[in-house]
Amino acid sequence: MADEQQFREFVERQWAVLLRTAYLLTGDRGHAEDLVQAALEKTHRKWGRVSRMDSPVAYVRKAMVNTAVSWRRRRRVSEVPLLAGDAPVGDPYGPLxxxxxxxxxxxxxxxxxxxxxxxxxxxxxxxxxxxxxxxxxxxxxxxxxxxxxxxxxxxxxxxxxxxxx
The missing domain is CATH 1.10.10.10 (Winged helix-like DNA-binding domain superfamily/Winged helix DNA-binding domain)
Structure with a gap:
């Protein structure tokens, strides 16, 4: 039960940073959210081991990159330009x-x-x-x-x- 709470707190602390990275990897907010969810699902299954690592967020980042590359290989769909409605993920550096x-x-x-x-x-x-x-x-x-x-x-x-x- 303590592991569940620890994982929940990890997700709450890291969600925005992971989502921003996923958005930059995918270019789409919906895909970014799916990517973070997929990586966190993989992480959750191994949380007992991952939580003892020096940097659990590095493990999640690697899972995100590998998953994004895998998805791209499977889809091979042409790129879709960003739409005006694709709001950027929270940006600590202000609007660009x-x-x-x-x-x-x-x-x-x-x-x-x-x-x-x-x-x-x-x-x-x-x-x-x-x-x-x-x-x-x-x-x-x-x-x-x-x-x-x-x-x-x-x-x-x-x-x-x-x-x-």
């Missing part, structure tokens, strides 16, 4: 004018590359933590991050130049 453009650009990246950028720069994990979450090498994180940032700059750069003109 280019949010939709950034989300759309993130969604255009391959799932693994998107996961690297989301974990590294939006979840603020170190290169080593990102590598551990994704089960890859630090070198892979560095190269995926570099390529991903280059792709984002290519997509988002012209809009920035038009604004400054």
């Amino acid at each position: 004018d280019q949010r939709r453009e950034v989300i759309a650009a993130l969604r255009s990246l391959p799932p693994r590359m998107r996961a690297v950028l989301v974990l590294r720069y939006f979840a603020d994990l170190s290169e080593a933590e990102t590598a551990a979450a994704l089960g890859c090498s630090v070198g892979s994180v560095k190269s995926q991050a570099s390529r991903g940032l280059d792709r984002l700059r290519a997509v988002l750069g012209p809009a920035k130049e038009r604004e400054n003109a």
